[in-house]
Ligand SMILES: Nc1ncnc2c1ncn2[C@@H]1O[C@H](COP(=O)(O)OP(=O)(O)OP(=O)(O)O)[C@@H](O)[C@H]1O
């Protein structure tokens with residue numbers, strides 16, 4: 001066991017990390033509170049702060065002034081970039097459905113990743129020690145870097161500053177007022193645009209500052225962005241949405257748990273933090289200091305008109321399309337056959353997301369969790385137990401459904417952005433686990449050596465299996481859509497309160513939808529695992545989720561055949577992109593997402609609505 | 618004839634595809650109190666939201682003191698001197714009475730009564746008794762008073778008052794009526810919406826009656842009170 005002095009030293013280290021977490025999370029909370037935008041790119045501003053600070057402090061003399069001045073300059077530059085992004089991009093999507101806001105900010109994440117890679121390269125960069133704080137303090141016989149001690153105070157200082165700003169200045173009170181009621185603030189003659197831009201400046205400044213302050217402790221790397229933003233989400237959820245004091249308490253909690261977790265459960269720190277979040281949410285659904293839940297705009301993606309039952313002509317067209325697809329391998333070159341197989345598998349995955357998103361209005365931003373659960377379950381059953389493929393596929397569906405059962409239980413207690421954040425956090429935990437639990441998952445190397453039964457060994461046979469699975473899965477999900485369950489699910493999307501009033505147990509229904517969706521995503525994961533013969537942690541990654549989201553988006557959020565069409569167009573393009581423009585595919589994909597969402601003002605939904613001549617969104 | 622304080626011509630407004638207001642014409646002269654009457658769902662609040670610019674989906678012309686404001690964003694409309702007291706009150710519950718008032722502050726306006734916290738506390742003695750109370754700890758009537766006072770801090774020419782008497786205790790309703798008359802005496806122009814004929818009759822000079830988004834009657838308050846057919850058909854008695 002560890003002695004008291006080690007524990008105390010670790011406590012101090014944890015508190016110094018709490019400061020970093022608080023700076024990031026408070027900025028996120030501030031931005032969310034006022035603009036109601038869930039800024040997934042917040043971690044990118046943090047990462048940007050770190051890299052810019054490296055460059056600036058290198059250019060300045062290596063004195064205390066040089067370092068601290070460089071940190072402040074970096075934070076200011078990041079704030080300015082934040083303003084620019086707000087004015088040019090985010091300002092256009094304040095009224096958009098939140099899934100589009102999430103997608104656009106995620107598009108920014110990709111763009112920033114690519115640009116930072118371009119400017120600073122793929123390697124980790126460590127800053128020199130901070131002049132004036134190079135030494136270490138000895139406390140109870142443990143040496144703790146002076147810099148870490150200094151950082152402990154940064155959090156409380158900024159808590160004080162933010163408190164002063166929001167309670168003692170008129171401008172800060174305006175921020176609090178706008179957090180509660182933007183419309184009323186405008187009615188009193190306040191220009192929201194400048195208010196929003198200013199809030200965005202402060203928020204991104206804080207993120208940039210946190211990143212800049214982190215460089216003496218941790219080398220700057222290209223994974224910083226997602227890691228920190230997920231932690232910041234967890235903190236904001238624990239602390240209570242939009243509450244700065246709550247963010248502080250949660251940051252301290254998470255920082256300390258992190259520090260002790262590393263000592264006691266080095267492989268499962270993220271699980272520990274996740275458990276704490278679960279505990280908090282069970283006892284205080286709105287977080288430690290959160291007020292009532294922000295009223296969400298319901299029916300963001302909803303339509304007044306129910307999905308139509310297919311007409312006879314449509315049925316015939318679908319049958320013809322399936323037949324055509326069935327005949328395709330006779331003429332297709334092998335390369336396309338392989339790609340098409342993947343398209344079918346991805347269509348199942350996108351379809352399962354589509355089921356939650358457009359039918360239930362649930363933004364599952366961690367949908368990769370079920371895909372990965374499926375692929376890993378199949379891989380483990382196949383390689384560890386040596387069971388045949390059928391068992392692997394079954395295990396994958398059970399694992400996906402189990403994931404849906406577990407996560408759905410929490411997620412259906414939350415709404416809107418909370419839910420998006422929580423689902424992302426779940427997926428991210430599994431992602432981390434799949435990397436860290438090397439003995440089970442093989443870590444970064446994944447698991448290889450899945451073999452298909454001999455009758456499925458040819459590409460053509462597997463093509464037909466994937467096609468059949470896609471057709472069957474789509475049919476089953478459509479069945480669910482038109483069953484009483486599906487109607488109740490859609491009712492919940494359109495108005496939770498009203499469906500509750502007519503006796504629909506919306507939470508149960510949504511929970512069921514999670515299970516169903518998870519099972520199909522798991523199926524897709526297993527089929528992909530057997531297709532590739534291997535599984536990797538990326539199956540759990542955010543980009544896997546985003547791939548599915550983009551497919552749904554491209555195919556059309558409200559069209560039932562959307563996932564297949566989306567998977568078809570997106571997969572071909574992305575495969576080609578990665579093959580030919582590997583260094584820029586993130587940039588291109590990011591810009592594509594942003595332009596797509598901005599360019600089609602009401603997104604695909606609007607286009608769909610226009611076609612069917614129905615009302616606003 | 619001088620330009621009216623507010624002149625609305627051909628106002629149409631819709632939520633999405635659902636049109637709510639049809640070709641409305643309204644006129645409010647300086648220092649008048651005008652009531653828009655109508656049952657639940659007639660479109661009173663929608664009218665105010667459209668005038669204030671909250672409802673973007675609208676057409677027609679809105680002139681405040683002769684100046685076209687229908688293309689301006691909400692905050693610009695507010696800065697032209699149009700004050701808005703919404704029906705659901707919407708005070709900032711985390712902020713105290715004084716802080717709420719402070720957020721309503723706008724520079725004084727040529728030709729409009731000038732309000733300060735002191736003069737408002739004179740006019741609203743019950744607020745003066747609780748300057749540091751947070752909005753969340755106030756009764757419905759007190760909140761209603763605070764919303765009105767907060768709007769007055771902007772020194773508006775004209776105030777849109779959406780159903781001030783709704784959900785407020787009868788004693789407070791009486792106090793509200795006296796207050797509104799005081800405000801009129803100080804030179805304020807008021808366009809209020811109301812379902813309660815007695816309340817409106819005590820305050821307003823003229824009235825418009827709204828039914829499903831159409832103006833079905835227009836005249837002085839006395840004419841409306843005398844017109845039993847209209848009252849019976851379109852108003853709650
Ligand atoms: N946000 C909205 N979206 C769609 N329809 C709306 C919306 N708000 C109001 N409506 C509809 O517009 C019509 C007019 O509503 P409005 O609120 O203007 O009525 P009102 O006269 O103010 O009624 P009340 O006396 O109940 O306040 C009603 O039929 C209502 O259902």
Ligand SMILES: [Mg+2]
Nearest residue numbers: 661662663704
């Ligand atoms: Mg109303």
